[in-house]
Amino acid sequence: MRSHGVSNFPDPSGSGGVRKETAQQLGISESVLDTANSDCQSLLLPGESLSGQATQTVIPQEQQDYLNVTACMHSHGFPTFPEPAFSRMGQVEFPMVQQLLDISSPGFAQAYHTCQKLIPTGLPFTGSEG
DSSP states (O other), X not given: OGGGTOTTOOOOOTTSOOOOOOHHHHTSOHXXXXXXXXXXXXXXXXXXXXXXSOOOOOOHHHHHHHHHHHXXXXXXXXXXXXXXXXXTXXXXXXXXXXXXXXXXXXXXXXXXXXXXXXXXXXXXXXSOOO
């Protein structure tokens, strides 16, 4: 991370975990942090994350559930809701949701609450994983 522009990235703890820091806390732009995270992700073992927290691997059959969420959001009035991104390590994220949409609007909250039910319980973004 440090060699990719995040000069004050924290050292791992004794348990191997790293505190999850925001770009603002690190004094860098979101784009620098995103690029560093992306560039360094391949150095982690499957199921590991830069935050030190275990990650959930999403299998191909489950990826369709996330694609269904996008279709649901589109049909509920959010045509710019982004497609999920699946990493080669089986991770999922919905990139740029906050930049593309007003996620604080009541309409978004209602649509997302409805659509996230399409994701099986226990997978990321179901709202059930603490």
